[in-house]
Amino acid sequence: MPRPTLTPLYKPDQRTVDQSILKQYMNWLFIKKGLYFRDYDDLWDWSVTDLEDFWESIYQFFDVQSHTPYHEVVLKPNRSEMIGTEWFTGATLNYAEYLFRHKNDQRAALLFASERQRLVAISWDTLERQVAAVATYLRQQGVGVGDRVVSVLPNIPQAVVAFLATNAIGAVWSSCSPDFGTASIVDRFQQIEPKVLIAADGYTYNGKPIDKTEAMRELRVSLPTLQRVIWVPYLDASSKLERATLWKDVLDTPAPDGLEFEPVPFEHPIWVLYSSGTTGKPKAITHSVGGCLLEHLKVLALHQDVHVGERYFWYSTTGWMMWNFAVGSLLVGATLVLYDGAAGYPDLNVLWKLAEDARIAHFGGGAAFYLACLREGLQPGGSYKLTHLRSIGSTGSPLPPEGFRWIYDAVKPNVWLISFSGGTDVCSGFVGGNPMLPVYEGEIQCRLLGSKVEAFDENAKPVRGELGEMVILEPMPSMPIYFWNDPNNERYRKSYFTEYPGIWRHGDYIQITERNGVIISGRSDATLNRDGVRIGTSEIYSAVESLPEIADSLIVGLEQPGGRYFMPLFVVLREGFTLSDELITRIKQTLRSRFSPRHVPDAVYPIGEVPYTISGKKLETPVKKILSGMDASLATSKDTLRNPASLDQFTGFIISR
Numbered sequence: 001m002p003r004p005t006l007t008p009l010y011k012p013d014q015r016t017v018d019q020s021i022l023k024q025y026m027n028w029l030f031i032k033k034g035l036y037f038r039d040y041d042d043l044w045d046w047s048v049t050d051l052e053d054f055w056e057s058i059y060q061f062f063d064v065q066s067h068t069p070y071h072e073v074v075l076k077p078n079r080s081e082m083i084g085t086e087w088f089t090g091a092t093l094n095y096a097e098y099l100f101r102h103k104n105d106q107r108a109a110l111l112f113a114s115e116r117q118r119l120v121a122i123s124w125d126t127l128e129r130q131v132a133a134v135a136t137y138l139r140q141q142g143v144g145v146g147d148r149v150v151s152v153l154p155n156i157p158q159a160v161v162a163f164l165a166t167n168a169i170g171a172v173w174s175s176c177s178p179d180f181g182t183a184s185i186v187d188r189f190q191q192i193e194p195k196v197l198i199a200a201d202g203y204t205y206n207g208k209p210i211d212k213t214e215a216m217r218e219l220r221v222s223l224p225t226l227q228r229v230i231w232v233p234y235l236d237a238s239s240k241l242e243r244a245t246l247w248k249d250v251l252d253t254p255a256p257d258g259l260e261f262e263p264v265p266f267e268h269p270i271w272v273l274y275s276s277g278t279t280g281k282p283k284a285i286t287h288s289v290g291g292c293l294l295e296h297l298k299v300l301a302l303h304q305d306v307h308v309g310e311r312y313f314w315y316s317t318t319g320w321m322m323w324n325f326a327v328g329s330l331l332v333g334a335t336l337v338l339y340d341g342a343a344g345y346p347d348l349n350v351l352w353k354l355a356e357d358a359r360i361a362h363f364g365g366g367a368a369f370y371l372a373c374l375r376e377g378l379q380p381g382g383s384y385k386l387t388h389l390r391s392i393g394s395t396g397s398p399l400p401p402e403g404f405r406w407i408y409d410a411v412k413p414n415v416w417l418i419s420f421s422g423g424t425d426v427c428s429g430f431v432g433g434n435p436m437l438p439v440y441e442g443e444i445q446c447r448l449l450g451s452k453v454e455a456f457d458e459n460a461k462p463v464r465g466e467l468g469e470m471v472i473l474e475p476m477p478s479m480p481i482y483f484w485n486d487p488n489n490e491r492y493r494k495s496y497f498t499e500y501p502g503i504w505r506h507g508d509y510i511q512i513t514e515r516n517g518v519i520i521s522g523r524s525d526a527t528l529n530r531d532g533v534r535i536g537t538s539e540i541y542s543a544v545e546s547l548p549e550i551a552d553s554l555i556v557g558l559e560q561p562g563g564r565y566f567m568p569l570f571v572v573l574r575e576g577f578t579l580s581d582e583l584i585t586r587i588k589q590t591l592r593s594r595f596s597p598r599h600v601p602d603a604v605y606p607i608g609e610v611p612y613t614i615s616g617k618k619l620e621t622p623v624k625k626i627l628s629g630m631d632a633s634l635a636t637s638k639d640t641l642r643n644p645a646s647l648d649q650f651t652g653f654i655i656s657r
Contacts, residue, residue, distance in 0.1 A: 136254070543590050
């Protein structure tokens with residue numbers, strides 16, 4: 001079991017605490033509401049027990065202007081049901097309209113760089129004009145409130161413009177990254193019957209142009225509801241697609257009335273995101289305009305302390321919910337920094353150089369990126385001027401203790417590390433950062449305001465200091481309003497509410513520490529269960545990958561006839577090393593000494609690479625299914641993988657027991 005450390009890696013000074021937006025919010029609650037809280041724990045308790053007053057205070061603190069007044073803050077269908085909860089009934093608003101309140105001619109709205117493009121700035125004026133032109137064009141094509149606009153674009157300014165234009169007219173946005181396979185995109189977009197597709201001719205990765213023109217032709221044929229395709233010639237300025245309108249021609253659309261916003265109900269859909277599709281057809285997770293607006297304001301301002309004028313960056317593709325979340329930084333007046341390309345091309349320093357060049361204050365990425373930097377021995381703090389850098393965010397998978405230490409040793413000793421965890425399910429987080437609290441090694445700082453997170457033991461009772469199933473006991477505005485085409489919410493209910501009726505089971509295995517921090521030990525469906533004791537996979541990865549010979553690893557637990565349990569460990573070796581008996585012994589000794597005999601694998605095997613989803617998660621459960629005899633094509637959709645060929649090595653794998 002993880003043991004919380006006693007000495008913090010970072011502690012905010014009093015000035016940082018006093019100037020934080022979270023502290024300003026607490027002061028506001030005292031002055032405006034007469035509510036005094038001794039500390040964050042008191043504030044959190046109130047936020048999850050008095051939902052109505054808490055969420056109304058967020059609405060008021062951020063001065064959300066609705067076109068029509070709300071009648072009730074929260075309306076639950078019944079005491080034991082979260083699905084169908086309504087928020088701010090009667091209110092009508094617009095996400096993009098709130099965002100453009102920060103229009104300012106003194107600072108850029110966007111900064112953009114790529115493998116082929118040096119850093120450029122896009123002004124708020126340019127952004128507004130382009131959004132107005134695209135919104136007008138979409139209206140002229142008959143796109144209205146509730147219609148779906150989909151895109152297959154790299155992480156480029158055109159994607160931000162297209163989303164804001166779609167949102168401005170009350171239409172529903174949905175996006176896939178161009179590195180998705182065509183069948184995978186079809187599986188997603190066919191479900192929501194889009195009217196317009198905005199597509200690029202390709203993208204670049206690791207210095208190579210990857211043309212997607214033919215794939216987009218196939219996609220168009222597979223989406224019979226499409227009435228218009230807008231073509232973005234990104235790789236080749238002269239490229240065209242038959243019967244498609246060029247992006248530059250759309251931008252030339254006259255918009256004499258400027259940018260106009262369509263107010264929609266609070267619960268109106270803002271976008272459709274998708275589950276990974278590793279366990280069946282991707283779920284079309286639909287979020288509300290108002291829910292995402294409040295949630296993004298809450299997290300970005302109160303929990304990530306993003307101030308007006310600061311530069312915000314999160315390395316992502318347009319197919320990951322962190323792209324949508326990062327666009328939300330514009331809601332709090334930040335300048336959004338976009339990067340299109342590989343994080344390791346021409347080497348792993350590329351994003352750290354971007355942090356220097358773009359004067360990034362809030363830098364985010366996947367845990368896998370930081371661990372790759374650690375293994376390469378990078379020292380970004382010694383190579384680049386990171387004077388503006390205030391926070392480093394990590395998500396995608398649990399950041400192990402050595403990742404925390406590397407940030408403080410190699411990047412910046414006084415930076416604020418935000419380990420953030422949530423998901424596509426809420427397009428935000430449940431646990432994350434707190435500008436008023438210290439950072440402890442391997443530990444997420446807090447449960448977020450309004451997120452009633454607990455760890456359940458096997459008897460469905462909350463526990464402290466022990467590993468348990470992560471659950472959320474109260475609804476949140478950014479929980480899905482529904483899954484698209486899900487009659488009677490069957491898939492929605494099955495996804496979160498079958499284990500504990502009326503209680504959201506998220507699927508993570510967590511420990512809530514004595515100081516109310518959180519340690520995540522991996523996905524609970526991949527949790528190892530040795531002799532009745534549950535073990536988080538992240539513990540094993542942390543220990544095994546600390547060995548100099550090991551580049552990466554994957555572990556699964558296989559239930560055997562007669563109640564036996566077999567736990568194989570797969571390792572990717574660094575160049576020049578082999579899996580000798582001596583190394584296997586050292587792996588086992590390391591796990592036994594760091595944790596317990598139960599953590600020691602039954603066998604260790606070399607593999608070429610660990611399979612990952614596009615968002616950077618290891619595929620433990622599909623590998624377990626393949627090793628148990630399931631056909632690889634049924635275990636997961638290869639189109640959702642970063643390295644689909646990596647699954648082939650497990651087909652027919654002979655395990656010596």
